[in-house]
Amino acid sequence: MTASSTLRLDAVAIGTLTDVSLAVPPGEIHCLSGPSGSGKSRLLRAVADLEPHVGQVWLGELAQSSLPAHAWRARVMLVPAESQWWADSVGEHLPARPAVEDLAALGFDASVLDWQVSRLSSGEKQRLALLRALGQAPSALLLDEPTANLDDATTRRVEAWLVERIRQRGWPVIWVAHDRGQIARVANRHWRIDGSKLRAEEVAPWR
Amino acid sequence: MxxxxxxxxxxxxxxxxxxxxxxxxxxxxxxxxxxxxxxxxxxxxxxxxxxxxxxxxxxxERLLWVVLMALAMLLIAGREVMARQKRRLGGGWAFGIGTLAMFLSSFTVTVLVLTVIIGPDPWYRPQYAIPLLGMLLGNTMTGVALALDRLTDSAWRQRAVIENRLMLGQPWQVAIGDIRREAMRSGLMPMINAMAAAGVVSLPGMMTGQILAGTAPGLAVKYQILIMFAITLGTGFGTLAAVAAGSRRLFDGRERLRLDRLVAPRR
Structure with a gap:
């Protein structure tokens, strides 16, 4: 296992972003914010190697280009803002039976595995997509607005569960977020996209 | 008669x-x-x-003429395969993959049927070789065109699904597996249907022609069965090759879905 490795971007350039370098130590959450269209999602796609890009990404001693692409993505897991479901039932998408406490933390019970995908709401899809991604045993996480479709109470619950798992497993995490309150609650560091660069922001000055 | x-x-x-x-x-x-x-x-x-x-x-009755004729038929069929796809691979790949797939399957099956099974003398006797190749190419062309069209169009529509599966760490073959199967099916379905309906719903054209020309129905039937099998082989292997090469071309060396390699439909 390569768990508990630092995720490091080394002079990555994609779209309008150039020369992005940052290091996310194990168990830390780096939030990324910026106006829509500024390239947050594309940067995550570059880190997951889903788009041609410049620069290297490292997970500990492993270089992105040294692994077959699917092996890299299995380690550096991107959870998109809008998840896709291709089979009929929820259970067919999950690699293994999720733990009962994980299901409960997200507001489900074991019967969710038999649910038809067609009757899932967008909020349910979003929570199940997190469960599905974490079930793949990744070594790092890239979260693209993981609570965008959730109400406030559920957002807090999902946030708390995510942070607990992240600290426990020591995953380095890049978390795209809009909400300043959420950034203040979860982030160790906060990067704001400013033109073609990332600018470090103060995290939670009022905390 | x-x-x-x-x-x-x-x-x-x-x-x-x-x-x-x-x-x-x-x-x-x-x-x-x-x-x-x-x-x-x-x-x-x-x-x-x-x-x-x-x-x-x-x-x-010269081998050179037969070969030239066969090549001309192949190139026209390749152009037709390309024209029948709504979103096709750019840079000559749509033509190249379609033509190569048809060449590999139709030509091999035709030569095998001529040399091993029918055995005219000489083996390239145009009366046998050209109509046989024509029927094979015509049907393989339909199968390959249907399959490639289905492949590229589905990949375009389901790009989000394919990419989400890639994000979950699936190899590209798995991520596009469902679409590949669907493409294979649509390429092979016409021939499977034709075999299932042969003689019951429809009288195949070649058999009808031979009977009209005075061949005994028993012999015409044998030829028709041989042709149907040959067409199925040609279509099947042609479609397999085209879908394998086409789906590979939709991804790059880093297993990224590269829909920018598709040419947008004109209009």
């Missing part, structure tokens, strides 16, 4: 009825009488020309 000769004025009678049909569609404003008439005209001209070519070819 002799074939009853057909005079040109007898064909003109049939043509007149097609014109009548075009008149009906024009009256109903279906907007297809023009293309109907043009297609009918093309049939007359193309078949007339090929009749002349075949007569010359049969008279000469």
């Amino acid at each position: 002799e074939v009853i000769p057909l005079a040109w004025w007898q064909l003109a009678l049939a043509a007149l009825m097609v014109v009548g049909l075009a008149g009906c569609t024009a009256a109903l404003r279906l907007g297809m009488s023009r293309s109907l008439l043009i297609a009918a005209l093309r049939t007359v001209i193309q078949l007339g020309l090929i009749g002349l070519v075949l007569e010359a070819l049969f008279a000469a």
